[in-house]
Amino acid sequence: MNGRRQLAYTVLLCLAGAGLALFAATRTWAVDVVTRPEPLPDLRTPRTGGDLLPWLPPLAVVGLAGSGAIVATRGWARRWVGVLLLLVGLGVAAGGAYGLGETTAWALACVAGGLALAGGGALTALRGPSWPAMGTRYERAARRPADDPTAAWDALDRGEDPTVS
Numbered sequence: 001m002n003g004r005r006q007l008a009y010t011v012l013l014c015l016a017g018a019g020l021a022l023f024a025a026t027r028t029w030a031v032d033v034v035t036r037p038e039p040l041p042d043l044r045t046p047r048t049g050g051d052l053l054p055w056l057p058p059l060a061v062v063g064l065a066g067s068g069a070i071v072a073t074r075g076w077a078r079r080w081v082g083v084l085l086l087l088v089g090l091g092v093a094a095g096g097a098y099g100l101g102e103t104t105a106w107a108l109a110c111v112a113g114g115l116a117l118a119g120g121g122a123l124t125a126l127r128g129p130s131w132p133a134m135g136t137r138y139e140r141a142a143r144r145p146a147d148d149p150t151a152a153w154d155a156l157d158r159g160e161d162p163t164v165s
Helices: 003-025 056-072 075-099 106-130 149-157
Strands: 028-034 043-048
Touching: 003 056, 003 075, 003 106, 028 106, 056 075, 056 106, 075 106
Parallel strands: none
Antiparallel strands: 028 043
């Protein structure tokens, strides 16, 4: 598989994993029930994964942002983004695993999303520097003497037309 295709699949894997984890963290993981005397109904309070583990949704958002950073970086910076995504994915998976004992299947979906994110991060850390980078048209060009605003005035002082190349 060529580098562009690996890059695209890895970014999609990271996006899917982080998106699944974020979605699962915002679903109801548990329902607290408080029994009340008759004739009052029981009091039910749904709790999402974010209610149980407040750091889980922001960590998944970091995974989404890191997925975009894979495309925007290159070389060693891309490798460090991969390591960051690996750690974020493992953190998300650990949060989902923590909720598996007493909650619904959304915690399992969070584990799956975290593992997918960690896998994409590991792949980026291992192979990322060899993948193609964004074109140089997205980088700021080095300032040339012709782009220097004082150079145009100096040319006028010498009697030259700076607009003629």
